[in-house]
Amino acid sequence: MFKLTPFSASPRKRDDFVDFYDVLDDFFSTSPFRTMKHDTFKIDVRDEDKFYAIEADLPGVERDEVKVSYDDQTLSISVERKEEKEDKDTDGKYLHRERRVCSMKRSIYLPEVDPAKIKARLEDGVLKVLAEKTEAQASGYVIDVE
Numbered sequence: 001m002f003k004l005t006p007f008s009a010s011p012r013k014r015d016d017f018v019d020f021y022d023v024l025d026d027f028f029s030t031s032p033f034r035t036m037k038h039d040t041f042k043i044d045v046r047d048e049d050k051f052y053a054i055e056a057d058l059p060g061v062e063r064d065e066v067k068v069s070y071d072d073q074t075l076s077i078s079v080e081r082k083e084e085k086e087d088k089d090t091d092g093k094y095l096h097r098e099r100r101v102c103s104m105k106r107s108i109y110l111p112e113v114d115p116a117k118i119k120a121r122l123e124d125g126v127l128k129v130l131a132e133k134t135e136a137q138a139s140g141y142v143i144d145v146e
Helices: 018-028
Strands: 043-047 051-057 066-071 076-088 094-109 113-123 126-133 142-143
Touching: 043 094, 051 076, 066 113, 066 126, 076 126, 113 142
Parallel strands: none
Antiparallel strands: 043 051, 051 126, 066 076, 066 142, 076 094, 113 126
16 A cells, blocks of 8 residues: 655665765665655855855755754754654544654854854745854854744
8 A cells, every 4th residue: 555665765785885875876866855864955155255154955944943053163053853744544544644853964164253143044945144254252152043
């Protein structure tokens, strides 16, 4: 009735070339879906004169699922999502029910940033972070996402 395949549809013997095979799978894959094991989001970082501009692609992610923090000259962007899917027949009995928790995190080394002046905005599935450069350093700071 249902075909459920956990993690990867192509089980492979693990050996020294596993990372190489994963790169090939990602490059030549005709499927738009990545495996849960390697699921992550893409980021772009630009070094402007007075600030760093970071953009992260987060389609379908809500603002409350995103956490942006700065600690020890490292900007971290993390996402935690909880999804639940339910299919019922006419009697209300389950034929299929799934739950999924997914978390992803990316960290970027950004020296000489004032954490109090970091701004983050999630709009149309793209997180935009502007980190103003300065000589002042602080430790452990959480940035509000607008």
